[in-house]
Each structure stands twice: as structure tokens, then as C-alpha cells.
Amino acid sequence: MHAEKGHGARQEAAAGPKAGGGPRAVAGALRKPTRRHRIQIFEDIPKRGFAVTAIVSFLVMLAFWSILSYGNMVSRVFLPTPDRVLHTFFDLLGTQAYWHHIGISVFRVSAGFALACLLAIPIGLIAGTFRFAEAFVEPPMEFIRYMPAVAFIPLIMVWAGIGEWAKILLIFIGCFFQLVLMVASDTRQVSKDLVQASFTLGASRWQAVQTVVIPAVQPRLMNTMRLMLGWAWTYLVVAELVAVNSGLGYAIMKAQRFLNTDQIFVGIIVIGLLGLFSDRIFAFLNRRFFPWV
Incomplete structure (x- = not known):
């Protein structure tokens, strides 16, 4: 027991x-x-x-x-010390030529990104709203988005020459097809109950799109544009391989020829800082315009 x-x-x-x-x-x-x-x-x-x-x-x-x-685990020719990179950073930013490189790179990224948004956002909204448009738009976009943007460089040089339009067009191609699909996906996440409620209140099809779908998708759209802008910055160096004599990508390639790895590090860091700054702008605008999210 x-x-x-x-x-x-x-x-x-x-x-x-x-x-x-x-x-x-x-x-x-x-x-x-x-x-x-x-x-x-x-x-x-x-x-x-x-x-x-x-x-x-x-x-x-x-x-x-x-x-x-x-610790000399890697040769300083290939991996410069942080203080050397910092010294080179301030030296280059003290020159007018480097600020010209920064300005032209910002212009190219902004122009390519803005052109992609101008065309991709309406197409993505329509494809995400109407099933017929989805069937018409998304299959070719899915097919093309797997093609590397670098592969288009020979065609771009034939179509647009070697001027500024060639760089802008390459950044546009790198962003456009992905952005269409992401905007369509964001649009499909809008609550169908809201759309049905607008029909119940007497809204027409286009009124429902204008007053329900577009306002509801805007916060997600802002985040999508923020992500895509980061992709635009990653295509910058590739875009500036096309017959250039200015830009941060050109400065990096020029430094590589003479094995100036400290200048390569500075170029990479400056691109990262510019991308981070633009990302913070989008984050601020998202909080400012959509505080309820």
C-alpha cells in the first residue's frame, strides 16, 4: 500500500x-x-x-x-585596414570629382527606378485586381524576370547606344518585371470583403478600384517600392559597366585596375550609405502617411 x-x-x-x-x-x-x-x-x-x-x-x-x-591574416593589398579606408573615404569626399561620381550615380538610379515605378505600378494593380489581366500579364513577367539584366547589355547598346539612356534602361529592366509581380501580389492581399461592401453601397467596378483597392494597397506598395529601390542600387555597378567615364561603378572599376582596394571599399561603402539613406526616407514616408500600419 x-x-x-x-x-x-x-x-x-x-x-x-x-x-x-x-x-x-x-x-x-x-x-x-x-x-x-x-x-x-x-x-x-x-x-x-x-x-x-x-x-x-x-x-x-x-x-x-x-x-x-x-593581424596580417590577409594581405593589406587585398584587405586594407579600417583606418586606411576611413582616411581614403574622407580624402575622396573632399574632392569635387568624387561628388560628381556620386551625383551622376544617384541620377541614374533615381531615373531608372522612377521609370520602372511609373510603368510597373499601374500594370501590377490591374493584374492583381482582374483575373483576366493576371492571366495575360504575369506568365510573360514570370518568364522574363529570370533573365539576368546583364544579358540585356548588348541589346541595350544596340537600342539606346552608350549614353545615359543605356544605364537608365538597364536599371529599369532590372526592376520593372519584379515590381509588376510584387505589386500584383500586394493588390491581391486587399480584403475582398471591403470590395463587396463598396458594391453593396452602390459603387461601380472602377469606383471600387479607386476608392477601396488603391487606398488599401498603398501601405504595402510603399514597402514594395522601398525593397525595389534597394535592388536598383545593386544594379548600379552593372549599369555603369557600359562605356562610362563617371559614376561610383566607374570609380570602383578604375580603382580595381590599379589594385587600389581602399578606394574599392570606399565606393562600396558610399553605395551602401546612399542605399541606407534612401531606405530610411521610404521608411519615414511610410510612417508619416500610413501611421495605422
């Missing part, structure tokens, strides 16, 4: 809150993991903690770079 009681007690202890203690014990048991483990799936963290973690991630990258370069 004593053995059976002991065995039963052990079973109750192993069963935990299910065996006794009532709802409070169950709730306490459910709360314990939350207290122990601060990192939860999809849980927010304080803004200060997020900022500190982001800074630490950059410091880790800088530390790894410093160990490789200062």
Missing part, C-alpha cells in the same frame, strides 16, 4: 499542474517559460534594445575585419 501511495505521489508530481492546483497553477506554469526566456517568437523588443543590438552587429563586423587586416 505504501509503495502504491508513493508511486501515485510521484505520478502526481510528474503530472504537474494537471494533477492538482487548479487554474492558478496552470497559469503559473504557462507563465514560467515567458519569464525564463526573453527571446520570444514575433515578440517586440524595446527600441533602445533594438538600436543597441544593431550597433553591436556593426561592431562585430568591424572587429572581424580588423582582426583579419591588422
Whole structure:
């Protein structure tokens, strides 16, 4: 009998809150993991903690770079030290020629991206709203988007020559087909209940598109444009391979010829900073115009 009681007690202890203690014990048991483990799936963290973690991630990258370069694990000809890159960074930014490179690159990216948005957003909205348009538009877009933009360079040089339009057109091709598909996907996520409600209130088909679909898709559209602008910056160096004598891509290629790796690093960092700046502008506009998201 004593053995059976002991065995039963052990079973109750192993069963935990299910065996006794009532709802409070169950709730306490459910709360314990939350207290122990601060990192939860999809849980927010304080803004200060997020900022500190982001800074630490950059410091880790800088530390790894410093160990490789200062420790002579990699030749400084191929991996310059951080202080050398920083010195070159300020030297180049102190010249008018480098600011000209920055300005022309910003123009090319902005023009190619704006042209892609001007054409792709209406097409994507129509393809995402109407099934017939989806069947007509998306299959060729899906086919072309897998073609590398670099492969179009010979055709672009035949079509547009070697002037500014060639660079802008390459960035446009790199963004347009992807943007059409992403905008169509964003449009299909609009609640159909909202559209049906507008029909119930007497809206016509185009009125429903104008007053329901377009306003509802705008926050997602802003995020999509923000992502696509990052892709536009990645196509910059490729675009500036086409018979150029200016731009950040040209400066990087010129530095590569003479093995000036510190200038290559500076060009890459400047492109990253410009991309980050443009990304923050879109993030600010998204919060400013769509604070409810």
C-alpha cells in the first residue's frame, strides 16, 4: 500500500499542474517559460534594445575585419585596414570629382527606378485586381524576370547606344518585371470583403478600384517600392559597366585596375550609405502617411 501511495505521489508530481492546483497553477506554469526566456517568437523588443543590438552587429563586423587586416591574416593589398579606408573615404569626399561620381550615380538610379515605378505600378494593380489581366500579364513577367539584366547589355547598346539612356534602361529592366509581380501580389492581399461592401453601397467596378483597392494597397506598395529601390542600387555597378567615364561603378572599376582596394571599399561603402539613406526616407514616408500600419 505504501509503495502504491508513493508511486501515485510521484505520478502526481510528474503530472504537474494537471494533477492538482487548479487554474492558478496552470497559469503559473504557462507563465514560467515567458519569464525564463526573453527571446520570444514575433515578440517586440524595446527600441533602445533594438538600436543597441544593431550597433553591436556593426561592431562585430568591424572587429572581424580588423582582426583579419591588422593581424596580417590577409594581405593589406587585398584587405586594407579600417583606418586606411576611413582616411581614403574622407580624402575622396573632399574632392569635387568624387561628388560628381556620386551625383551622376544617384541620377541614374533615381531615373531608372522612377521609370520602372511609373510603368510597373499601374500594370501590377490591374493584374492583381482582374483575373483576366493576371492571366495575360504575369506568365510573360514570370518568364522574363529570370533573365539576368546583364544579358540585356548588348541589346541595350544596340537600342539606346552608350549614353545615359543605356544605364537608365538597364536599371529599369532590372526592376520593372519584379515590381509588376510584387505589386500584383500586394493588390491581391486587399480584403475582398471591403470590395463587396463598396458594391453593396452602390459603387461601380472602377469606383471600387479607386476608392477601396488603391487606398488599401498603398501601405504595402510603399514597402514594395522601398525593397525595389534597394535592388536598383545593386544594379548600379552593372549599369555603369557600359562605356562610362563617371559614376561610383566607374570609380570602383578604375580603382580595381590599379589594385587600389581602399578606394574599392570606399565606393562600396558610399553605395551602401546612399542605399541606407534612401531606405530610411521610404521608411519615414511610410510612417508619416500610413501611421495605422
